[in-house]
Amino acid sequence: MITNPSAPTFTPAIARVLSTVSIAFVVTQLDVTIVNIALPSIGSQLHAPVSGLQWIVDAYTLAFAVLMLSAGVLGDRFGPRRLFAFGLALFAAASLACGLAPNASMLIAARAVQGVSAAAMLPNSLALLNRACGHEPKLRAHAVGLWTASGAVAIAAGPVLGGVLIAAFGWRSIFLVNLPICAAGMLATFAWVPRQFDETAREHKGEKIGIDLPGQCMAIVALTAFTGAVIELRSLGIMHPLIIGGFATAVLATLAFVTIEAKSTAPMLPLVLLRDATFSAAVIFGVCVNMAYYGSVFVLSLFLQHVHGDTPLQAGLAFLPLTGGFLISNVASGWVVARRGPRFPMMLGAAIGALGYALLHAARADTPFLALVVPFLLIPAGMGLAVPAMTTAILASVEPKRAGTASAILNTARQAGGAVGVAAFGALVAGSRPETVVQGLQISAAIATGLLVTGVLLACLIHPESHARNDAANEATAQAEH
Numbered sequence: 052m053i054t055n056p057s058a059p060t061f062t063p064a065i066a067r068v069l070s071t072v073s074i075a076f077v078v079t080q081l082d083v084t085i086v087n088i089a090l091p092s093i094g095s096q097l098h099a100p101v102s103g104l105q106w107i108v109d110a111y112t113l114a115f116a117v118l119m120l121s122a123g124v125l126g127d128r129f130g131p132r133r134l135f136a137f138g139l140a141l142f143a144a145a146s147l148a149c150g151l152a153p154n155a156s157m158l159i160a161a162r163a164v165q166g167v168s169a170a171a172m173l174p175n176s177l178a179l180l181n182r183a184c185g186h187e188p189k190l191r192a193h194a195v196g197l198w199t200a201s202g203a204v205a206i207a208a209g210p211v212l213g214g215v216l217i218a219a220f221g222w223r224s225i226f227l228v229n230l231p232i233c234a235a236g237m238l239a240t241f242a243w244v245p246r247q248f249d250e251t252a253r254e255h256k257g258e259k260i261g262i263d264l265p266g267q268c269m270a271i272v273a274l275t276a277f278t279g280a281v282i283e284l285r286s287l288g289i290m291h292p293l294i295i296g297g298f299a300t301a302v303l304a305t306l307a308f309v310t311i312e313a314k315s316t317a318p319m320l321p322l323v324l325l326r327d328a329t330f331s332a333a334v335i336f337g338v339c340v341n342m343a344y345y346g347s348v349f350v351l352s353l354f355l356q357h358v359h360g361d362t363p364l365q366a367g368l369a370f371l372p373l374t375g376g377f378l379i380s381n382v383a384s385g386w387v388v389a390r391r392g393p394r395f396p397m398m399l400g401a402a403i404g405a406l407g408y409a410l411l412h413a414a415r416a417d418t419p420f421l422a423l424v425v426p427f428l429l430i431p432a433g434m435g436l437a438v439p440a441m442t443t444a445i446l447a448s449v450e451p452k453r454a455g456t457a458s459a460i461l462n463t464a465r466q467a468g469g470a471v472g473v474a475a476f477g478a479l480v481a482g483s484r485p486e487t488v489v490q491g492l493q494i495s496a497a498i499a500t501g502l503l504v505t506g507v508l509l510a511c512l513i514h515p516e517s518h519a520r521n522d523a524a525n526e527a528t529a530q531a532e533h
Contacts, residue, residue, distance in 0.1 A: 061190060067243035068183035069194050072176035073201040074236035075139060078229055079169040080202040082111065084209030087352040088367050089222040096222065099155040101353075105282045105477040108349060109470045110159045113278060114166025115173075116466030117271045120319045120459050123174035124262050130249025131175035131182070136240045138171030143233035149226035174459060182248045206377070214367025263319045266311045270319065273304035274467055281474040285481045320460060329448040330457065332512035333441050336397065337461055338468035339506045340434055340441075343408065343499035346472030347430075348373075350480055350488070350495045358416050358485045369420060372427040380435025393440035393447070394513040400437025401506035404430050408503060412496035416489050437506070444513050 090104045099107070126134040145164035152158035180198060184190040216224040280297030287294050312318040325331050348370075355366040380400075387396045407429030414423065442461065449457045476498070480491035 061194070064243075065183045065190065065194060067239070068179060069197060071236060071239040071243050072135070072180050073198050074232060074239065075135065075142075075172040075176050076198060076202045077205040078142060078232050078236070079115075079173060080205040081209050081212070082165060082169075082226075082229070084206050084348070084370070085213035085216075085225045086111075087348055088210050088213035088363050088370075089217055089225050090349075090352055091356040092217055092222040092363060093155075093158070097152075097155045097158065100286075101477055101481045102282050102286060103155045103159070105349070105473055106159045107155070107162055108345075108473045108477075109278055109282070110162040111166040111169070112345070112466055112470040112473070113275055114163045115169045116166075116463050116470060117267070117274055118167055118170035119174055119463050119466070120456075121262050121267050122170045123178070123459055125171075126175040126178055131178035132240065132244050132246065132249045134171050135175040135179060135244075136237060138168045138175070139233050139236045139240065141168035141171065143230055143237075146226045146229035146233070150223040173462075179244060179248055183244075204378075210367035210370035211364075212367070214362070214364035217363040263311070263315050263317055266308055266315060266319045269304045269308035269311060273301050273308055274470070276304060277301035278470050278474045281471065281478060285478040321456065324449060324457065324460065327448050328512050329444055329514045332509045333393075333397075333444040333448070334461055334464050336401070336437075336441050336506050336509045337465040339502040339509070340401075340404075340438065341465040341468035342472035342475070343404070343502040344430070344434060344472070345469030346476030347408070347411070347495055347499050349473045350476050350492050353480055353488050354414070354492050357488050359420070369423075369427075372424055373431055376428050376431030377435040380432045384436045384439040387436065388440050388443050393444040394510055396440040397437045397444065397510035397513060398507050400433040400435070400440065401503045401510060402433065403436065404433030405500050405503035405507070407433060408496045408499040412493050412500065414489070414492055414496070416485060433503070437510075448514070 086108060090107070093099060093107065094101075094104050097103075122134065122138075142165060145161050145168055148161035149158055149165065152161055176198070180194050184194055212228075213225050216228060276297045280294050280301065283291075283297075284294055289295075308320075309322070312320050312322055325334075351370075351373075352366060355361045355369055356363065361369065384396050384400070387399075407426040410426040410429065411423070442458070445457050445461050476491070476495040479494050480488045
């Protein structure tokens with residue numbers, strides 16, 4: 052056994068498993084922020100319009116979002132170690148395809164495969180970590196906190212690393228750098244993760260672990276159709292048959308999804324969870340936060356390079372205050388949640404973030420970078436304070452046995468919100484002309500402000516005693532991710 056439940060200690064065996072699964076978290080998070088810095092270079096070399104750049108980002112995020120829940124079920128059936136190793140190998144192959152892509156279409160397809168592999172890795176990495184800790188709550192909380200920190204570092208380092216790689220080797224290097232990372236992860240998986248972790252996959256008493264295939268298909272159709280219609284809306288127009296058809300398909304697929312989930316014996320999304328006001332409010336809160344952040348980062352990457360004339364390296368360095376601020380505010384959030392519960396830091400964080408986006412609304416073509424530092428600090432300060440509290444509220448609103456499902460639903464909703472944010476905000480800067488980008492940034496900042504104000508109102512619905520209703524909630528606060 053790796054741990055002794057009667058005397059829990061953070062053993063070298065746990066540290067090795069933690070190091071292994073953190074590699075996967077780093078590579079999946081790195082590919083979120085590192086790509087944004089490369090978008091102008093990719094668009095220039097592959098002659099991709101803004102809509103093409105949006106698909107390069109969203110192909111990854113969409114596949115990641117809609118397959119995460121099913122990937123966890125597959126890990127339960129076939130073993131998390133097998134699914135984790137498969138995800139690493141597929142991610143490496145997809146990254147190679149991205150690095151060699153001759154055109155935007157091939158790059159988009161390869162990015163979708165990256166998303167599939169990321170979905171296979173992320174939920175199963177936590178399952179492996181949980182097994183390594185022998186399901187001991189305090190050990191698990193400590194290990195998950197370190198795992199989360201690795202993702203935060205990757206997010207912060209992504210723009211800078213991307214800028215350095217693009218300056219030295221070109222944009223293709225941001226994908227090829229994944230190959231040695233994945234190779235190291237594969238070696239560590241086979242050397243350090245025990246085979247019996249697959250043999251002890253979760254068992255249900257007399258219950259066969261199944262995949263909600265109809266629900267999964269409807270979720271893919273609904274989210275992809277809606278995102279595609281938003282991306283192409285500006286170029287084709289609201290009355291174009293493809294746009295009308297896209298939105299209509301999204302509505303019909305959503306209705307079908309809800310119907311399927313209501314009748315399914317093993318639904319992807321247990322609708323009973325949505326009856327809890329805290330749960331529903333926290334999930335929608337997460338969608339608002341990610342929609343604002345992912346969408347604004349997409350637009351900001353174009354603003355810094357197309358309008359300010361920054362090089363990829365300069366743009367990457369400019370993002371440091373925006374991303375690095377999460378590290379400090381996340382620590383503060385845990386302290387505040389422990390004393391005030393999740394509602395207060397969610398309200399305060401959303402309000403601070405809204406102020407940051409409101410200040411960003413004043414950006415002009417001649418605005419110096421120093422004038423952007425304040426909103427670049429306020430946005431992560433607010434979101435970093437709110438997101439861990441949001442996760443605590445989610446986990447505290449459900450029974451302990453549903454904690455994994457609740458966390459997966461939250462992360463799926465957040466990824467979907469990010470995809471829609473990129474689609475919607477990116478549509479505002481179609482054409483990449485400096486004046487269009489500036490106007491798009493201003494409108495995006497206004498929308499983001501509204502989303503965060505909505506977050507303040509949603510936080511009011513959070514039960515004030517949420518943090519005391521489930522001990523597992525405070526232990527899992529560190530699971531909040533960016």
